[in-house]
Amino acid sequence: MEIAEELARALGGQLCASRPIIDQGWLPATRQVGKSGMTVKPKCYIALGFSGAPEHVEGMSDSELIIA
Numbered sequence: 001m002e003i004a005e006e007l008a009r010a011l012g013g014q015l016c017a018s019r020p021i022i023d024q025g026w027l028p029a030t031r032q033v034g035k036s037g038m039t040v041k042p043k044c045y046i047a048l049g050f051s052g053a054p055e056h057v058e059g060m061s062d063s064e065l066i067i068a
Helices: 002-010 019-023 054-060
Strands: 044-046 065-067
Parallel strands (some): 044 065
16 A cells, blocks of 8 residues: 555645455545545556446546546
8 A cells, every 4th residue: 555655646646446455445535436435546556456436447447548
């Protein structure tokens, strides 16, 4: 998580996560992206370790560029 947070900061972004990460308490619920979280539409969305669950994709699929 620390490396992902550093990458997000270096790119001027914000580290967010899917529900399993939030449920583990690694990030607060305010950073959840997906059907039960927030919808985001950044210029660049970098997905690290996601399974492609439809619930998560629903929250980020309108991003301009998706790198997974």
